[in-house]
Amino acid sequence: MKRRTWLFGVLAVVVALAPVAPALAQSNQIFIPLLVYRTGPYAPSGIPNANGFQDYFNLLNERDGGINGVRIAVEECETQYDTKQGVECYERLKGKGTVVINPYSTGITYQLIPKAPVDKVVVHSMGYGMTASADGRYFPWVFNFPMTYWSQASAFVKYAAGVEGGLDKLKGKKIVHIFHNSPYGKEANPTLEELAKKHQFELTLLAVDHPGQEQKATWLQVRRLNPDWIYLSGWGVMNGVAVREASSIGYKMDRLVGNWWSGSESDVIPAGDGAKGYKSMTFHAAGANFKVHEDLAKHVYGKNKGAHKKESLGEVYHNRGMINAMLNSEAIRTAMVRYNLKTAPTAEQVRWGFENLNLTEAQLDKLGMKGMIRPIKVTCDNHEGNGMAAVQQWDGKQWKVISDWIEPMRDVVRPKLELAAVEEAKKLNYTMRDCSKEK
């Protein structure tokens, strides 16, 4: 009898602490929720990213007093990179005055794309998510600048061709795409297939099932094929395993190129010296020698408000988190300038800001991020902007950008992207809006 009383006591406490209606955010703050994964299998990538976001928004608050004088409030929600938990987070946070959300997972992005226009929340999937959503005429609320997976894959092919000595030299070459068997990993396939036809290289697609610890069969095939290039679309533990396997079969590491979610410190350090020479695509530079890092040291870390380990600043994902935060805040700034606001903008206004974002070299310089990322311009019909990719290489200690900025093959990607957008829009009953009528 007694232990049951106990039991009901526990139950009663749990029920009593049930969530009450979510409190509304203070009105003169820009509320940006962060979906993060600091626990679970993908935490090694999630932590630096989330810290980058925190640090940059903190910096804005400390250094500039927010965006044009309006402070930024962030709230983290843990998703463990799990779609269902991500949706729970989104539902919980969307009513708090959210203007923009960064899902940080292709799976969660797919969930949020249909909800975005209904709930009026900007979804910014920076360099991930659904490629077709770059057609802003159908997806006004979704942005994936600076680049999509398809543009990235085309930039990879261009890079490989450059090393080989020209696009015509690709003929007869063997390229293998090793991908995470999920929407994320499959994204690059249509572009690679198209380019294989156009430039007559042999493309082999090898899927690796989630989570990707088991790749023996894949690399056996790679050994048999002996490809000239390998493009890797991996995530989390899959990358480290792939890099290790590649070095253990003696594959030329400088011919193994990851996409930009396969090129961080946590992907190469476990493979030790074997990882030296491994390359990956990127759209920004790594390293902590930019002016923004000085500002961070002064305004954030100097006041003991830093989120990351100080000596680890400059990690690929920390920089990426900061860049993502910067793109968010610059879009919001654009909206605030346009609507002449001294208070937090509404979601519609922020959407306009994203769509008319024009990040110039001068502005980047002012932000202390010159050289970290290229200037970018977003338009109503082109939500991936005019971003360019670069290739970085692991030298055993750090990631270094080794190529020039590579212009993706927009002539190949854009028409396919528009076709895909029509398909995706049909599923959601979207109609095309006329961009010439947008103000």
Add this chain to the structure above:
Amino acid sequence: MIYREAGQFKTTYASDQAIFPIVQDRVVVAVAIAAAFLVPPLTLGDYWLQAVLIPFLVYALAALGLNLLTGYAGLLSLGTGGFMAVGAYSAFKLATAFPGLNIIVVFLLAGLFAAAVGVAFGIPSLRIKGFYLAVATLAAQFFLIWLFNKVGWFVNYAPSGTITAPARTVLGVMVTGPESTAGARYVMALAFVAVFALVAKNLVRGRVGRAWMAIRDRDIAAEIIGVRPLRTKLLAFAISSFYCGIAGAELVFLYLGSAETIAFDITLSFLVLFMVIIGGLGSVLGSFLGAAFIVLVPIFLTNVPHNIGLDLDVALAKQIELMVFGGLIIFFLIVEPHGLARLWQITKEKLRMWPFPH
């Protein structure tokens, strides 16, 4: 005292064998169901419906399905995620291939497809039992997920391999797709769960359920008294997979809106199995209690630090949540190994005796 049963006489077999023989139970359940249909859609916000109640209903249906198989027929299955995937993908194919088909019919047909697949994978259950059967059903789990990942036809050749629920209406109300309100989707899910819970309750009280339990308790004895193992076991697989299939379709159409195969991976099978074990094997009520426990407790725990004003680091909060959740599972299993349903049963007996227990 709480149950004052004086004067309730059962004069017919029908009244003695009713699902709820006590008048108070009948009234409470009727009121609860009516309230479940009316109150949440009118009073609760999107967050509650979308992130709490709809997943609870979807998982409850899946747990109900697995409970018929594992709890009543004694056949341990780890293929639940796979069978749910069959329901989800066939519902998607049906809904996109026949846009005019009513979504309720689509769900039922998707359940039938899942049932057929369940029967196919249930055939080994005639020869293998217990843990070995669990391993055999694991094959179903991996094979089905692999199949849906591999064959583009199942996802209408979407390059990402994601299925998206198309917008459909029932009686003029949008119930699926992004434009549908959470309230409409909730009522739809609740209607399915209510009907199929009633069906399940009647199944397990009748000939079919008794045959299942006979097989579960001792299959040789059951065979001797005339229960045909082949038919009985396959029927259990069919009906269980039917429930799971509908739950899978609901998972995509009513809860997530779009999904990839990872949503149906092995963790889902385990999750549903845990619901059944914690809720109570061989109990319809237990399926609901188990689903409630597994779905709601983590969400409560996530929200607790916030609502009592504790500003915890999210990673720490998540880890504490996992520890508390794990602790609660162990606690409940030690206090009541037969599940939450048994706990309720004991409570009810006490309530009927109260205040004069013996």
